[in-house]
Amino acid sequence: MSASRRGVVGALLAASAFAPFARAGVHAEGRARAPACTARPKSFGAALRFSELQAEPALRAAVIRDCDRLTPEVHMMWKALEPEPGRYDFAEMDELVAFARTHGLGVHGHALLWHDAVPAWGQARLRQERDWSLVAGHFGSTLDRYAADVASWTVVNEPLAPDPSGSPLRSSPFLRAFGSGYVERALREAHARAPQARLFINEYGLDYENPVEQGRRRALLALVDTLKRAGAPIHGVGVQAHLDLSKGPIDPDRLRGFLAELAALEVEIAITELDVQEKDFDAPLEVRDRRVATEVAQYLEVALDQPAVSSVTCWGLTDRHSWLPGAGGRIVAGEAVEALPRRYNRGLPYDAELQPKPLYWALRQSLAASRLTA
Ligand code: XIL
Secondary structure, three states: OOHHHHHHHHHHHHHOOOOOOHHHOOOOOOOOOOOHHHOOOOEEEEEEOHHHHHHOHHHHHHHHHHOOEEEEOOOOOHHHHOOEOOEOOOHHHHHHHHHHHHHOOEEEEOOOEEHHHOOHHHHHHHHHHOOHHHHHHHHHHHHHHHOOOOOEEEEEEOOEOOOOOOOOEOOOHHHHHHOOOHHHHHHHHHHHHOOOOEEEEEEOOOOOOOHHHHHHHHHHHHHHHHHHHOOOOOOEEEEOOEEEOOOOOOOHHHHHHHHHHHHHOOOEEEEEEEEEEOOOOOOOHHHHHHHHHHHHHHHHHHHOOOOOEEEEEEOOOEHHHOOOOEOOEOOOOOOOHHHHHHHOOOOOOEOOOOOEOHHHHHHHHHHHHHHHHO
16 A cells, blocks of 8 residues: 555545534535635536525535536436427526536536437437437537537547447447447537537446456547547546445556556546445445445545546535435335435435535545645
8 A cells, every 4th residue: 555545545534533514624605615625636526406406505505615517417418408309498407507607617518429318209210310410400409508608528428338348339329320430420520519618428337357347448448549540529538437335446556557548548537427336235324434435535546646637526416316226226205214324325425414424525635635746
C-alpha cells in the first residue's frame, strides 16, 4: 500500500467516526459549498430528476452545496423527449436546465443515443426504414434546444457488447440499422449541430479484474483509437464506475494502467455514474457503510490521480433515489418505515434521510487530495 493510499483510506476511516456536518465546513445556506466537492480541477456532480428536486428542499440544498454540475437521470432520453413521433415533452428537462442556470451548475447531456432509451416508435422505424434522418431529427431537436446550456454530451451510451469477446459493438438498434460506423456518424452529427460541445461516449463494466471487464477495457480502447484515427470529434470518454462489492477488489495498478492508456488517446475522462452495489445487507450499518466508502476511496485514489480525469458524478446523491436494488429487491411506496434503513442499498453519499455517510467523507477527502496534488 502506497503512502498516499494509507493517507486517504486512513483519513477516511478516521472520518467515519463522523464529524458533524457543520463542523466540516458545510452550511445549508446556498453557495457555501463543501470544499472537497468543488475542488478544482476535478468537478463534482450528481444525476438528478426534477420531480425529486422539486419535492425535497433538503435535496436541493445538498445539490447547491455540493455540486458544480448535474446530469439529468432520465429527462434527456429520446423516449422522454419525444414519446410519440413529433410530440415533444421538454418540460422536465427545461426545469432542470433552469435550476442549473439559477445555481450556476454545469449540465452534462445524457444521452443522445442509448439502446435502452429509444421510444417504441423509434425502434420500429429504425428497424423498418434504416433512415439516418431519424437520428438526425432527434439530435436536431435536442441540440438546437439545449446546446446553449449543455457543455458536454454523452453522444453514444454503452456502445460495447456486454461481453465483447465476440463482436465488440453491442447489437443495438443503431448497429442493426446503420452498421458499425454509426458511432462515428453520431459524433459527426452532434458536432455539426453543436460545434462548441464536448462530445463523449460512455461505458460501464470497466472496473474489475474478470475476463469480461478486462475484455471491455480492451474493446473500449480499440474503439476510441479507431474513432481518433478516423478524425471523429470525440473529446471525452465517460467511465460509469457502477462499483460492485461482489466483484472486487479493484486492482489499482490495472485501473491506473487502463486510465493512462485512455488518456494517451488524448481524451478527457469523466467518472460519470459513480455508486456502489452492496453485497452483504445483513452486516451492521457501520460495517456496510465503511465497505462502500473504502471501495470508493480506493477507486478515486487511482482515478483522481490521472490528470485526464476531469470530473466525478454520482448516480444520485441519496440512497432513497438510487436506481440500485436494495436488500430483497426494489423498494415500493408504503413499506414499513422501520425496515427501510436496512433495506436500501447504501451506495450513495447521503442516506435516505439526507445524512452524509462515510462515502460522503471519502469523496470529500479524495477530491481534496486530488486538488492538493493537481
Ligand atoms: C438508469 C436510471 O437511473 C434509471 O432510473 C432508469 O430507469 C434506467 O436508467 N447506465 C446509464 C444510465 O447510462 O442512464 C442508467 O440510468 C444506469 C446505467
